[in-house]
Amino acid sequence: MSSKRHILTAVAWPYANGPRHIGHVSGFGVPSDVFARYQRMSGNNVLMVSGTDEHGTPVLVLADQEGVSARELADRYNRMIAEDLVALGLSYDLFTRTSTGNHYAVVQELFTGLYENDYIFARTTKGAVSPSTGRTLPDRYVEGICPICGYDGARGDQCDNCGNQLDPIDLIEPKSKINGETPEFVDTEHFMLDLPAFAQVLGKYLDSKSGQWRPNVLKFSVNLLNDLQPRAISRDLDWGVPIPLEGWSDEANKRLYVWFDAVIGYLSASIEWAKRTGDPEAWRAWWQSEDAESFYFMGKDNIVFHAEIWPAMLLGYSGRGDRGGTPGALGALNIPTEVVSSEFLTMEGRKFSSSRRVAIYVRDFLERYSADALRYYIVAAGPETQDTDFTWSEFVRRNNDELVAAWGNLVNRSISMAAKNLGAIPEAGELTGEDRRVLADSRAAFDTVGEHLNRSRFKAALQEAMRTVAEANKYISDQAPWALKKTDPKRMETVLHVALQLVSDAKTLLTPFLPASCNKVYAMLGGTGVWSGMPRLEEAVDSIGGEEGSSVYPVITGDYAGNEARWESTPIRPGTPLSRPEPLFAKLDPSVADEELARLEEKAGE
RNA sequence: GGGCCGGUAGCUCAGCAGGUCAGAGCAGGGGACUCAUAAUCCCUGGGUCGCGGGUUCGAGUCCCGCCCGGCCUACCA
Numbered sequence: 001m002s003s004k005r006h007i008l009t010a011v012a013w014p015y016a017n018g019p020r021h022i023g024h025v026s027g028f029g030v031p032s033d034v035f036a037r038y039q040r041m042s043g044n045n046v047l048m049v050s051g052t053d054e055h056g057t058p059v060l061v062l063a064d065q066e067g068v069s070a071r072e073l074a075d076r077y078n079r080m081i082a083e084d085l086v087a088l089g090l091s092y093d094l095f096t097r098t099s100t101g102n103h104y105a106v107v108q109e110l111f112t113g114l115y116e117n118d119y120i121f122a123r124t125t126k127g128a129v130s131p132s133t134g135r136t137l138p139d140r141y142v143e144g145i146c147p148i149c150g151y152d153g154a155r156g157d158q159c160d161n162c163g164n165q166l167d168p169i170d171l172i173e174p175k176s177k178i179n180g181e182t183p184e185f186v187d188t189e190h191f192m193l194d195l196p197a198f199a200q201v202l203g204k205y206l207d208s209k210s211g212q213w214r215p216n217v218l219k220f221s222v223n224l225l226n227d228l229q230p231r232a233i234s235r236d237l238d239w240g241v242p243i244p245l246e247g248w249s250d251e252a253n254k255r256l257y258v259w260f261d262a263v264i265g266y267l268s269a270s271i272e273w274a275k276r277t278g279d280p281e282a283w284r285a286w287w288q289s290e291d292a293e294s295f296y297f298m299g300k301d302n303i304v305f306h307a308e309i310w311p312a313m314l315l316g317y318s319g320r321g322d323r324g325g326t327p328g329a330l331g332a333l334n335i336p337t338e339v340v341s342s343e344f345l346t347m348e349g350r351k352f353s354s355s356r357r358v359a360i361y362v363r364d365f366l367e368r369y370s371a372d373a374l375r376y377y378i379v380a381a382g383p384e385t386q387d388t389d390f391t392w393s394e395f396v397r398r399n400n401d402e403l404v405a406a407w408g409n410l411v412n413r414s415i416s417m418a419a420k421n422l423g424a425i426p427e428a429g430e431l432t433g434e435d436r437r438v439l440a441d442s443r444a445a446f447d448t449v450g451e452h453l454n455r456s457r458f459k460a461a462l463q464e465a466m467r468t469v470a471e472a473n474k475y476i477s478d479q480a481p482w483a484l485k486k487t488d489p490k491r492m493e494t495v496l497h498v499a500l501q502l503v504s505d506a507k508t509l510l511t512p513f514l515p516a517s518c519n520k521v522y523a524m525l526g527g528t529g530v531w532s533g534m535p536r537l538e539e540a541v542d543s544i545g546g547e548e549g550s551s552v553y554p555v556i557t558g559d560y561a562g563n564e565a566r567w568e569s570t571p572i573r574p575g576t577p578l579s580r581p582e583p584l585f586a587k588l589d590p591s592v593a594d595e596e597l598a599r600l601e602e603k604a605g606e
Numbered sequence: 607g608g609g610c611c612g613g614u615a616g617c618u619c620a621g622c623a624g625g626u627c628a629g630a631g632c633a634g635g636g637g638a639c640u641c642a643u644a645a646u647c648c649c650u651g652g653g654u655c656g657c658g659g660g661u662u663c664g665a666g667u668c669c670c671g672c673c674c675g676g677c678c679u680a681c682c683a
Contacts, residue, residue, distance in 0.1 A: 012683060020683090027683030056681070139680075215622090220610050220678080227608085232680065259681050299683020300611080300676090342683070343611075344676065380631095381619080383683090386612055387676050394618065397632065405645050413642035420641085460620085463630085477647040482640070583643050 004045050005293060008286040009036040010266040010336075011050035011090075012298035013098065016077040017058045021359040022374065022390065023345040025088060027299030030378045031342060031458055033090045035295060037512040037532055038453040040091075040560055041567040047286045049269035051096035052078040055240040056258030057138050061178060070239040071545070074099055075553070082537060082554045084362040088371050089515050091535050094273035095556035098265050101543035102275070106268035106330075107261045108244035110317050111233075113328025115245070119194050119316035120233065127236060128156065128168050128183035130176055134253075136236030137168075137176055137183050144171030191243065192230035193260070198312040199228055200322045205311060205335065214385065214456070216300075217341045221307035231309065233260040263310040266296075267333065276540070276557075284331075293337040295456070300341050311335040340456045343383035345390050348600065360390070360600070372514040373399050373585065379462045379513050392593040399588050407469050407510065408584040411521055414472075414499040417481060419578040425500055425526070426493035427574040435498050438475050442468055442505040443569045449509050450567060458513075465509040472502035497574065500525065505569050517584045522564070526576035533560040 012028035014020050028050075036048040054074035063073040078097050085095060097103070114120045128137040142156035155177075156168030168174060169185050176183055206222050233256060234243060240255030248254055267287065274282040286292050296306045312321070318332035319325030327333075347360060365374055377395050380402070381388060418426065431439075445468045452461035476499050484492035507521040515532045522531035535558040544551040 015682065017682080024683050029683090053681090058682075216611055223609055224678095227679095235680095257680075262681085297683095301678065301681080301683060303610090304678070305681075344683070346676080386619090388618080391618085394632090397618090400643095401632070404643065409642055409645045411642095413646075415642095417641045463620090473646055474648095476641075477639075480639075480641085485641095585643085587643055587645095 004043055005039075005291070006045045006285050006289060007036075007039050007047070008266075008270070008292065008294035009039070009046055009048035010294055010296040011048065011092070012296075012302055013051055013053035013262050013265050014081050014085075015056075015058065016052040016054040016074045016081065016097070017062050018077060019080055019361045019363055020084060021361050022365055022378070023347070023359075024299075025085075025090075025362055025374075026345045026378045026382045027342040028297045029085060029088060029090050030375050030382070031340065031384070031456070032295075032297035033088075034375075034379060034458055034461075034512040035297070035340075035453065035456065036091055037515060037565075038450070038567065040563065041508075041511065041532070041565045042450065043566070045285070046093070046560070047270060047273065047283075048091060048093050049095070049266060049273060050092060051094075051098060051265055051269055052081055053258065053262040053265070054078065054097055054099045055237075055255070055261060057141065057235075057237065060135075060237065060239045061141070064178075071099065079554050080363070082556055084366070086535050086537050086556055087366050088362065088375065089534055090556070091515075091533065091558055091560055092556045093558070093560070094269050094276070095535075096265075096269050096272055096540075097553060098261055098268075099545050100268075100272065100553075101545065102272045103261070103265060103268040104241050104545060106271055107241045107256060107264045109329060110264050110267070110313060111256065111260075112244055113317040113330075114193070114313065115191075116328070117316055117319055117321065117325030118323060119197055119312075119321055119325070120191050121194060121230075122189055123192050123230070123232075124187050124189050125232075126169050126185045127188040128174070128176075129186050129236070130178070130181060131184055132179065132181060135238075136188065136253075137178070138235075139168050141177045142168040142171060142174050142183055143177050144168075144174040188236055190232045191234045193233045193309070193312065193316075194230050195228040195309070195312055196230065197323050198315060198321050199225060201315055201320060202308065202311060205315075206307070209338070213338055214341065216385070217303055217307060217339050220303050221339075224304060224308050228308075233257050259305055259309070260313075263305055263313065266310075267330075272542075273557075287333050288331055289334075292334055294334060296336050296339050298339075298341055300343050303339065303341050306336060306341075307339045338456070343385065343387045345383050345388060347390050348392070348597065360596075369399075369588075370516070370585065372517045373403060375513055376403050376462075379458050382459070384457075384459050392596040393590075396588045396590060396593045399585070402466065403514075404583075404585045404587045406466065406473065407506070408517075410469055410473050410476075410506070411503055411524070411584055412581055414476060414496065414503050415524055415578055415581045418496045418500060419580050421485065422493065422496070422578075424578055425572050425574050425576045426497045428497040429490050429494040431494065431498070434475075434478075435494065438471060439498060439501060441471060442502050445505070445509055446567055446569065453512065462513055465506065465513070468502070468506050468509060472499065472506060475499065475502065497572070501569075501572050504572050508565065508567070508570065511565050520584060524578070524581050525572060526578075527564065529564040530559075531563060532565040533558050533563050 011032040039046045063070045139156035145152045235257045237255045241261045270283040314333045314335045449461045449464045479495045481492045481495040507518045511518040511532045519531045535556045540555040
């Protein structure tokens with residue numbers, strides 16, 4: 001085996017304008033955690049980072065509506081989201097936020113590096129401004145009559161009726177979507193990221209990923225290269241990271257645009273993590289070592305930021321764009337090894353929509369059902385390579401038939417039988433051919449499941465892992481150890497030994513997907529250490545937003561380095577005492593599906 | 607308008623680079639067993655692979671057109 005690899009697990013940053021629903025965590029949350037846990041079990045050095053994305057107009061608009069400051073709103077949802085992600089068991093090394101002083105400093109450093117390498121330039125454009133607030137209105141917040149088709153209700157960026165791209169200044173009778181007033185159009189100067197200056201290097205980069213990335217991500221990204229345009233990276237806003245240039249930094253109403261700062265979060269969070277560990281340089285092993293790898297997890301709407309813009313930013317900062325340059329103060333930085341994008345989850349046939357209340361929030365879900373049940377459903381039936389539909393009846397079915405009946409019952413029946421009859425893990429006597437075969441198959445699954453996980457094929461990986469569960473159930477049924485109790489007790493002990501070894505292996509194979517319940521199985525079989533560590537919420541201190549003083553905010557972190565979980569078959573130890581187990585999972589009454597559906601309809605009808 | 611993705615058995619979905627590709631799980635039907643949260647195990651599936659053309663000895667699998675759905679096109683994953 002090769003030596004330990006450094007693997008950055010970069011998880012998309014949830015936007016802090018509300019609670020996150022199960023579609024969000026299907027896209028970035030659960031897949032990234034499965035991946036990270038597997039890589040740790042394989043002995044690799046994983047750094048898993050993310051945080052809340054808090055800048056930008058949507059937060060500002062919502063804060064205005066509620067009569068609170070943007071920071072107060074961000075504080076509220078930052079905490080709520082962090083709590084939800086911990087409850088789901090997502091094993092971040094650091095989950096932070098974009099409003100920290102550290103983040104501001106790193107963002108400004110990247111801007112400066114790009115600017116000095118000549119990949120950023122200023123340009124004057126016309127922008128819509130709200131007369132009453134003096135605030136710039138983003139294109140999407142201006143509505144009016146489409147100049148092409150006459151549709152009343154076209155947005156400033158696009159007409160939903162005829163599909164044409166628009167400029168807000170062309171709209172007839174433009175109105176602010178926020179308060180209905182007529183915007184003024186004024187000249188405003190903005191910085192642009194010169195994406196065309198990366199066409200060559202990005203082309204080579206994407207070519208080199210052929211056959212590795214999911215085809216949809218790659219095709220999409222390659223196609224983007226055909227039409228690279230400079231992209232604005234600043235906005236007329238007072239909520240965001242200030243522009244670190246003379247004449248701009250003290251400009252109250254000019255900030256870096258939210259997507260520019262959000263992707264830099266991967267780097268700033270890595271640096272923040274290193275500072276917190278007491279070794280401020282530790283982040284470099286994941287960002288600058290030539291053989292370090294980075295995997296980015298997100299939903300399909302974010303591909304452009306991760307496969308095009310973020311690599312361009314990193315290359316430009318490192319002096320590796322088409323115009324060359326020199327690395328900034330942090331040094332040259334690695335670009336993504338792989339961009340893993342999920343598709344979308346629909347909800348009972350409808351698109352998730354917070355505004356229309358078509359949503360199942362993570363928090364509500366976990367109040368009534370276990371994290372592992374949700375994680376199982378998301379991996380087994382989630383939108384890995386295409387949109388999939390969440391239905392409550394399918395959730396109940398998967399929970400009852402697969403988690404409870406197949407896996408939970410396997411654990412229960414085998415440990416119960418051994419505990420009741422022997423009180424401990426029995427020795428194996430002489431093994432039959434069938435015993436050897438089933439044990440060998442179980443060991444072989446580590447390679448097949450691991451290969452799937454390495455390639456981010458989570459659904460296939462889980463299916464293979466569950467196949468070993470079915471094999472174990474079949475083995476027990478075929479061998480019928482309960483019938484051997486009187487006829488051949490020694491043979492019964494051997495069969496139970498084999499069965500428990502199969503349970504132990506399956507528990508290991510399922511750990512990336514179902515960490516909480518697998519930790520329980522580990523303990524049932526006599527394990528005493530920490531099997532696969534769970535994240536925890538800590539209160540952290542940082543100068544928020546680069547301001548004077550400090551502020552306390554929650555971060556997710558955890559201790560995973562010393563975990564017992566290894567990606568291999570671990571021999572069970574005969575003689576280990578066993579007691580009658582508690583059921584691993586709760587079976588759900590079929591009426592749950594109807595109740596939840598009614599609840600959803602009720603909310604949508606409000 | 608442009609781009610990307612999807613439309614496969616009642617349901618949810620696999621089918622990577624053309625020739626056991628017409629599949630899996632669940633539901634439904636029959637049987638076995640009783641250790642286990644009545645769980646498990648065995649047997650049982652023939653669906654115009656969205657529609658219409660085309661290229662091939664041969665196409666869910668490649669090409670063209672069309673229909674439907676999702677996403678992106680300065681940011682709800």
